[in-house]
Amino acid sequence: MEAKLPDARPLINVCDRYDFVGDLTSYLFSNNMLRYIEGYVQKVNPSKAPDVVGALLDCEASDDFINNLILMNGS
Secondary structure (H helix, E strand, C coil): CCCCCCCCHHHHHHHHHCCCHHHHHHHHHHCCCHHHHHHHHHHHCHHHHHHHHHHHHHCCCCHHHHHHHHHHHHC
16 A cells, blocks of 8 residues: 555555555555554454454564553453
8 A cells, every 4th residue: 555544544444344454554554654553453453462462563663662552452
């Protein structure tokens, strides 16, 4: 995906519906849209947190960000 979206919520809804969570996470991470990743894991689909964490590991995200996501989801 090459487009720079001002609001990622429609993309999040479509990717969640059709199970493109890894691609979604990679796109959001590469475009520094970390708050949308947090929102997805917290509010949209917490059950997909393992998929998000796996994609973030593939993207070489910081350990602190990944740990915070896991801790947020565990609450």
